[in-house]
Amino acid sequence: MAIVHRPRPRRTWVQRVSILFFIVVLLFSALSAALLAYAKDTVSSIPRTAFGNILTQDAQVDQSGQVTADSNDSPSVIDDGTRKTLNFFIIGTDSINTLPAGHQLRGSRSSAQLLTDTLIILRLETGGGSSAGSVVSVPRDLWVPISGYGGEHQKINSLLAFTGPQTLVQTVKDYLAIPIHHVINVDFNGFLELFELVGGLDIFVEFPLKDKKAHLSIQETGCVSLTPEQGLGLVRSRTLEAFIDGQWRLIDATSDLGRMDRQQDFLILALQQAFDSGFRDPIKIKDLVVEVFRGGFLTLDDQMTPENMIDLASSFRNFDPNELKKYTLPTVFDWDGPYSILRLVESEAQFVLDAFRGEQTEKSFGIVLLNGTGVTGEASRIAEELTDAGFRVADTGNASSFDIERTSIFFDAVQAESALLLASHLISGADLVQREVDSGLSLEMVFGRDYSGVSDTPIEPVLEQENALELYVESENEKNSGRYQWDGENGPQLNDSVVLTSSFMSAEKAALNSSTEGEAETQIEDAVLRAGQIRSC
Numbered sequence: 001m002a003i004v005h006r007p008r009p010r011r012t013w014v015q016r017v018s019i020l021f022f023i024v025v026l027l028f029s030a031l032s033a034a035l036l037a038y039a040k041d042t043v044s045s046i047p048r049t050a051f052g053n054i055l056t057q058d059a060q061v062d063q064s065g066q067v068t069a070d071s072n073d074s075p076s077v078i079d080d081g082t083r084k085t086l087n088f089f090i091i092g093t094d095s096i097n098t099l100p101a102g103h104q105l106r107g108s109r110s111s112a113q114l115l116t117d118t119l120i121i122l123r124l125e126t127g128g129g130s131s132a133g134s135v136v137s138v139p140r141d142l143w144v145p146i147s148g149y150g151g152e153h154q155k156i157n158s159l160l161a162f163t164g165p166q167t168l169v170q171t172v173k174d175y176l177a178i179p180i181h182h183v184i185n186v187d188f189n190g191f192l193e194l195f196e197l198v199g200g201l202d203i204f205v206e207f208p209l210k211d212k213k214a215h216l217s218i219q220e221t222g223c224v225s226l227t228p229e230q231g232l233g234l235v236r237s238r239t240l241e242a243f244i245d246g247q248w249r250l251i252d253a254t255s256d257l258g259r260m261d262r263q264q265d266f267l268i269l270a271l272q273q274a275f276d277s278g279f280r281d282p283i284k285i286k287d288l289v290v291e292v293f294r295g296g297f298l299t300l301d302d303q304m305t306p307e308n309m310i311d312l313a314s315s316f317r318n319f320d321p322n323e324l325k326k327y328t329l330p331t332v333f334d335w336d337g338p339y340s341i342l343r344l345v346e347s348e349a350q351f352v353l354d355a356f357r358g359e360q361t362e363k364s365f366g367i368v369l370l371n372g373t374g375v376t377g378e379a380s381r382i383a384e385e386l387t388d389a390g391f392r393v394a395d396t397g398n399a400s401s402f403d404i405e406r407t408s409i410f411f412d413a414v415q416a417e418s419a420l421l422l423a424s425h426l427i428s429g430a431d432l433v434q435r436e437v438d439s440g441l442s443l444e445m446v447f448g449r450d451y452s453g454v455s456d457t458p459i460e461p462v463l464e465q466e467n468a469l470e471l472y473v474e475s476e477n478e479k480n481s482g483r484y485q486w487d488g489e490n491g492p493q494l495n496d497s498v499v500l501t502s503s504f505m506s507a508e509k510a511a512l513n514s515s516t517e518g519e520a521e522t523q524i525e526d527a528v529l530r531a532g533q534i535r536s537c
Contacts, residue, residue: 047299049183054170055303056087056179084126086312087178087356089169091185092118093160116140116157116168117236118263121178123356126315133319134355135267136327137260138172143334143341147171155341176349178356182308185299191235192228198274201226201266204535207244207527211237223537234534235263242531245524251532256342257328258532264326265534271321272536282314327352347394347442365418366394368442373449374402382447382454389425389454394442404448406431412438419443424458426451 094117119138125131140157147170149163159168165185173180186194195201202225209218216233218224226234238259240251252258329349331342347366354360367386371379379396386393407430411419416434422443423430428450435441 048302049165049185049299050302051166051169051183054166054173054180055183055301056173056181084124084315085358086124086181088122088124089172089180089183090118090120090122091116091160091165091168091183092120092191093185093187116160119156119172120263120267121172121180121356124312124316126312131316131319132323132325133316134325134327135264136329136352136356137263138176139260139329139331139342140256141340141342142329142331143336143343144171144175147174153336155339175344176353176356178353182304183301188232191232195226195228195231195270198270200228201231201270201273202537203269204537207242207531209234209240209242209531210248211240213237213239216240231266235259235266237262240532242528244527244531249524249528249531251528257331260328262532262534268321268324268326269534269536271324275319275321325355327355345442350392350394361390362421363390364392365415366392366442367422368444369393369396370399370444370446371397372399372401372404372407372446373451374398378447382451385454389456391422391425391454399446404446405450407445407447407451408433410435410444410446412441414438415443421458425455426453427455427459428452429459 094115117140119140121136121138123134125133138156140155142156143153144156144159146152146154146159146163147167149167154162156168156171159171165183169180169183172178202223205218205221205224208221210216211233214233214237216230216237218226218230218234236259238256240258240262241248242251243249329352330345332345334341334343347368350366351360351364354364369379369383369386379398383393383396407426407428409419409423409430410433412435419432419434422445423432430445
């Protein structure tokens with residue numbers, strides 16, 4: 001009996017599309033699983049440092065703003081509105097141990113030498129459909145009390161060599177009062193390799209640059225593609241010079257402070273270029289993770305897992321590096337015996353540090369409150385009123401006179417917005433006095449007999465307050481109205497004669513100011529300022 005073969009019914013286009021979609025999903029899942037396993041294996045082989053209970057447990061912030069501990073220590077992005085907040089402490093060391101044989105830095109540094117060239121705190125926030133980042137650099141010469149050493153002080157850049165990474169991290173946590181969730185340590189070779197992996201960096205160079213100590217030489221101008229060695233030299237430079245108007249000129253004499261500004265700008269441009277070159281692609285992310293971490297020149301803390309790193313990198317694929325908030329710790333220059341050091345201006349630093357504590361508000365700036373009435377206990381009473389209104393009073397004291405009628409607020413140019421805000425909350429208002437020279441001092445409020453209280457909400461529109469800035473100019477008498485002394489040559493001085501960092505001008509700028517005034521000198525001074533900036537093409 002003959003068998004009748006019935007034709008197989010043809011699949012509809014819906015069935016074909018469904019089958020194709022299913023195959024693609026299977027392939028993508030298999031690829032993702034393979035990449036994840038490969039990345040896990042690679043990341044798991046990274047050198048690690050044990051920190052015990054020094055590191056802060058990862059935190060989540062729920063929709064109500066409450067911080068909750070995460071028991072499994074995983075930074076996965078949660079889609080229910082909860083935000084993850086992590087502070088990374090990035091330590092850049094001057095170790096040459098992993099550099100190739102014959103590298104120029106091997107001939108100028110000892111393999112036993114280990115100082116921190118760079119200290120950066122990077123805060124990352126993810127979840128709730130968005131991501132954000134903030135960065136602050138810690139000056140190498142910052143004078144800090146060493147945790148666990150009975151009040152002994154030292155420059156922070158020496159702690160890694162003399163006490164170890166655990167004490168360094170604990171000191172940062174204790175002194176700055178901020179959480180540290182994870183630690184990343186990268187050496188010279190790590191920077192060079194990472195720089196090369198992201199394809200270098202293109203920056204706009206207006207004038208030839210050099211720094212012999214940092215092994216930096218950039219003779220080209222215009223849009224320049226930096227080599228890894230040039231990139232390293234640029235972020236390490238502390239005595240940067242530019243060839244302007246026929247001669248080499250020192251860019252700044254602030255050394256570490258100028259370098260930190262360049263490092264932050266460099267970081268933003270490097271991130272931008274990495275994203276532009278495909279870092280948002282999961283495969284590119286994997287390649288970078290594998291190549292960088294395979295080299296052994298990166299050291300992580302013992303609490304960071306492969307899942308942490310992969311999830312975190314993936315959650316920032318759509319982040320715009322230009323939205324990274326940059327902060328600088330306010331410091332003053334000083335001496336401790338033979339050591340030149342930087343002291344933290346703690347009252348002003350709180351606004352910056354609050355950003356890394358998750359507590360920053362527009363009122364977080366520090367206020368030095370000075371009694372201009374002579375009434376005993378008034379400063380304490382008014383400080384309490386300001387605190388109840390959400391402001392931060394860093395210190396109280398007496399003004400140079402007890403015969404002050406009108407309340408005044410003294411501030412640097414960078415504190416103008418804070419001064420306007422404070423004045424707008426004073427029921428009786430205040431005269432706004434901008435210091436002629438940026439001092440680095442805290443915002444000072446000298447209250448007079450007219451003071452009548454603080455409002456929880458602004459009394460006057462900000463625009464009306466802004467007009468007051470143009471009508472009031474600081475006079476010679478007002479320069480001495482606070483608790484800080486005015487020196488005719490050096491500008492504002494602390495009572496202990498500590499010269500402020502901001503009053504230090506570079507040797508070149510000082511020479512320009514002492515020479516004949518005119519348009520040419522102004523143009524050169526502007527060129528010096530531009531030469532120290534890292535700009536995109």
